Amino acid sequence: MIDRATHRQSVLQLLHWNPVVALLGARQVGKTTLARDIADRHEGPVRAFDLEDPHDLASLADPVRVLGELRGLVILDEIQNLPGVFPVLRVLADRPGTPARFLVLGSASESLLRQGSESLAGRIAFHELGPLSLDETGLSTLKALWLRGGFPRSFLAPDDEKSLRWRLDFVRTFLQRDLPQLGVRIPAATLERFWSMLAHVHGQVWNGSRLASGFGASHTTVRRWLDLLCATLVVRLLRPWHENLGKRQVKSPKVFVADTGLLHALHDIPSIERLEGHPVVGPSWEFFGIETVVRRLGARRDQCYFWATHQGAELDLLIVAGGRRLGFEFKLTSAPRLTRSMHIALEDLALESLVVIHAGPREFPMADRVTAIPLARILDMVTPLSACKPR
Ligand SMILES: Nc1ncnc2c1ncn2[C@@H]1O[C@H](COP(=O)(O)OP(=O)(O)O)[C@@H](O)[C@H]1O
Ligand SMILES: [Mg+2]
Numbered sequence: 001m002i003d004r005a006t007h008r009q010s011v012l013q014l015l016h017w018n019p020v021v022a023l024l025g026a027r028q029v030g031k032t033t034l035a036r037d038i039a040d041r042h043e044g045p046v047r048a049f050d051l052e053d054p055h056d057l058a059s060l061a062d063p064v065r066v067l068g069e070l071r072g073l074v075i076l077d078e079i080q081n082l083p084g085v086f087p088v089l090r091v092l093a094d095r096p097g098t099p100a101r102f103l104v105l106g107s108a109s110e111s112l113l114r115q116g117s118e119s120l121a122g123r124i125a126f127h128e129l130g131p132l133s134l135d136e137t138g139l140s141t142l143k144a145l146w147l148r149g150g151f152p153r154s155f156l157a158p159d160d161e162k163s164l165r166w167r168l169d170f171v172r173t174f175l176q177r178d179l180p181q182l183g184v185r186i187p188a189a190t191l192e193r194f195w196s197m198l199a200h201v202h203g204q205v206w207n208g209s210r211l212a213s214g215f216g217a218s219h220t221t222v223r224r225w226l227d228l229l230c231a232t233l234v235v236r237l238l239r240p241w242h243e244n245l246g247k248r249q250v251k252s253p254k255v256f257v258a259d260t261g262l263l264h265a266l267h268d269i270p271s272i273e274r275l276e277g278h279p280v281v282g283p284s285w286e287f288f289g290i291e292t293v294v295r296r297l298g299a300r301r302d303q304c305y306f307w308a309t310h311q312g313a314e315l316d317l318l319i320v321a322g323g324r325r326l327g328f329e330f331k332l333t334s335a336p337r338l339t340r341s342m343h344i345a346l347e348d349l350a351l352e353s354l355v356v357i358h359a360g361p362r363e364f365p366m367a368d369r370v371t372a373i374p375l376a377r378i379l380d381m382v383t384p385l386s387a388c389k390p391r
Contacts, residue, residue, distance in 0.1 A: 001033075002132060002136055002137060002152065002156075003136075004030065004034055004037070004129075004132075004136055006135065006136070006295075006298070007034060007127070007129055008034060008037060008038060010127055011023060011034070011038060011103070011127050012038065014125040014127055015073075015101050015103065017125070018101075018123065018124060018125040019089075019092075019093035019094075019098050019100075019101055019102065019123055020089050020093050020101070020102045020104065020120055020123055020124040020125075021101070021102070021103050021104070021124070021125050021126075021127060022079070022104045022105075022106060022110075022117065022124055022125070022126045022127070023035065023103060023104070023105050023106075023127050023129055024105075024106050024107075024108065024109055024110065024126060024127070024128050024129065024233070025107070025128060025129035025130065025233060026107065026131075026151075026232065026233040026234055026258065026259075027107045027170075027174060027178055027232075028151050028152075028153060028170060029129055029130065029131055029150075029151060029152075029233075030129060030132075030152050031077070031105045031107075031129055032050075032077055032105065033152075034129060035048070035075050035077065035103055035105055036048075038073075038103065039073065039075060042072070042073050044071075044072040044073065045070070045071050045072030045073070046072055046073045046074075046075070047070050047072070047073075047074050047075070048074075048075035048076075048077065049074075049075065049076050049077065050077045050078065051076060051077060051078045051079060051081040051082050052077070052078040052081060057081065057082065060082065060085070063082075063084075063085050063088045064088050064091065064092075067085075067088060067089075067092055067100070067102075068092060070100050071099050071100055072100060072101075073100070073101055073103065074100050074101070074102045074103070075102075075103045075104075075105070076102060076103070076104045076105065077105045078105060078106065078107065079104040079105060079106045080106050080107065080108055080182065086117050086118075086119050086120055087119045089102055089104075089120060089123075089124075090119045090120050090123065093120065093123040093124075094123070107178070107232065107233075108182065108231055108232055108233070109128070109230065109231045109232070109233055110126050128233075128301070130150065130258075130291070130295070131149055131150025131151050131155075131258075131259045131261070132145065132150035132151075132152060132155055133145075133150060133291060133292060133295035133296075134292045134295070134296075134378070134379065135292075135295055135296050135379055137150075137155065139376060139379060141155075142375070142376060143272055145260075145288075146260055146272075146275075146284070146285070146288045147160065147163075147260070147261070147264060147269075147271070147272050147275060148160070148163045148167075148261045148264075149167070149259040149260045149261015149262055149263070149264070150259055150261065151166075151167070151170065151259060151261060151262075153166050154166045154167050154170070154261045155261070160270060160271055161270065163261070164264075164265060164268075164270050167261050167262060167264075167265035168265050170262070170265075171192070171195070171262065171265060171266065174232075174234065175188040175191050175192050175195075176188045178232075179191065179228075179232065182232070184228060186225065186228070190215075190225075191225060191228075191229075193215075194211075194215070194222065194225050194229075195229060195234070195235070195257075195266060196266050197211060197214065197215075198226075198229070198235055198255055198257060199257050199263055199266035199267055199280070200280075201255060202255065202256055202257050202263055202280060202283045202284070202287065203254060203255075203256060203282075203283030203286055203287060204254065204255065204283075205240075205250055205252050205253070205254055205255075205308070206226070206237070206252045206253050206254065206255050207252070208222055208223050208226075226255070233258060234257070234258050234259075234262065235255065235256065235257060235258055236255075236256045236257075236258040237253040237254065237255060237256075238253060238254040238256065238290070238304060238305065238306050238317075239253050239304070239305050239306075240252060240253060240254075240305060240306060240307065240308070241305035241306065241307040241318050241320070241349070242307075243349075245309075245348055247309045247310075247311065247348070248309060248310040248311075249307070249308065249309050249310070250307075250308040250309070250310065254306055256283075256287045256290075257287075260284050260287060260288050263280065263284055263287070264280075264284070267280055281332065282332050285330065285332045285359070286316060286330040286332070288375075289316075289328075289330040289357045289375055289378075290304075290316065290317050290328070290330065292375070292378055293317060293319075293328055293355075293357065293378065293382060294317075294319075296378060296379060296382050296384065297319060297321075297326075297382060297383075297384055297385045298384045298385050298386055299319050299321060299385060300321075303319055303320055303321045304317065304318070304319055305317075305318045305319075305320065306318065307345065307349060309344075309348075312341065313340075313341045313344040313345060313348070314341055314345070315327050315328075315329065315341075315345040315349065315354075316328055316329050316330050317329075317330075318349065318351075319385075321385050322385070324352050324385075325349055325350060325351050325352055326351065326352055326353055326355070327345055327346070327349065327351040327353065327354040327355070328354070328355050328356075328357060329342060329354065329355075329356045329357070330356075330357050330358075331356060331357070331358045331359070332358075332359050333358055333359060333360070334358060334359055334360025334361070335358075335360060336356045336358045336360075336366075336372050337366075338366045338367055338370065342354060342356070342370065343367075346369060346370070351369065352369070353369050353370070353371070354369060354370045354371075355370075355371055355372075355373055355381075355382070356370065356371070356372045356373070357373055357374075357375050357378065358372055358373070358374060358375065359374070359375060360372075360374055361374055361376070362374065363377060363381060
């Protein structure tokens with residue numbers, strides 16, 4: 001078992017302050033396992049319902065009465081199967097003394113659950129459980145985590161071949177079974193082709209019209225497909241930062257397959273050797289770096305951006321948090337050099353620091369406020385945002 005202590009602590013903290021906490025993450029990412037871990041450590045009564053189990057679902061035919069009688073911690077797994085329970089939770093959340101707290105688990109993002117959860121505004125907190133990250137698996141696993149990605153079954157598979165097979169199965173099951181269960185009517189083959197297309201433009205700025213013409217579909221249709229894969233947490237967008245600089249800046253998001261293991265499966269890349277010779281290696285490494293930094297810093301997704309001007313200056317990752325602006329560049333080389341683009345980003349965005357994450361062995365200063373740090377040392381060198389004093 002890999003201990004997911006950081007996520008556990010975040011959830012516990014949210015549960016302390018909110019009567020309802022939603023733990024959201026892609027299928028198979030480890031939600032049920034984490035909830036079980038929290039339940040096992042919980043002092044006091046715990047009751048868990050698996051809403052994918054017809055028996056459990058039937059037992060909630062009268063949710064006001066059944067849930068109303070429970071005390072302590074109540075877990076509702078696969079909540080998307082019973083969206084009608086949200087208004088009930090609202091009533092229960094407002095009881096004096098908070099006799100029960102609810103941990104609800106869902107395989108979709110906030111936006112997909114929003115309809116149901118809107119009635120809970122102000123009483124619900126969300127926590128996203130992503131795939132395993134380097135701070136959870138440890139530096140010695142860096143290459144395996146990069147190749148296989150962070151879905152526990154893929155990462156922990158006995159060998160690379162079994163890991164790849166697990167991911168290919170995941171993709172198929174996700175498209176053929178999980179999405180239809182969520183009420184999605186788009187043919188699995190269409191979405192598979194679309195998802196593979198996204199794997200080819202992984203790390204690029206979203207260009208709906210270009211993708212649309214490849215499909216003979218409208219750009220609103222492909223945008224709908226994109227939103228669907230984002231809402232089910234298998235694709236991720238990084239938003240563009242723009243501000244009044246007197247320069248034209250890119251205003252479309254960048255698109256990433258949400259896990260490097262899935263990315264490599266969509267490209268049918270079985271090993272590190274093959275990955276290293278594949279055109280997607282650069283964008284794959286960049287995304288792995290971004291995820292590692294974001295998790296290490298404990299940054300929220302709404303604090304993360306990229307930045308690019310139409311004149312060609314760019315910054316791979318900008319984190320804006322508590323008045324601080326931290327810049328990150330990712331270079332799959334062992335000897336990164338200071339570029340004009342880095343200078344422009346530093347000045348235009350008034351960065352507090354710019355960290356150039358690279359694949360070499362050494363850390364070294366590159367210029368005032370600019371440091372080169374090996375990805376392999378990221379856990380020692382980058383400190384969580386919460387550890388910094390507010391400025
Ligand atoms: N922290 C972990 N360490 C090892 N294996 C894990 C961990 N979390 C999940 N798994 C394994 O991954 C698979 C999916 O986990 P599960 O909790 O059922 O995911 P979800 O509820 O998000 O679909 C299970 O086989 C589970 O045993
Ligand atoms: Mg589950």
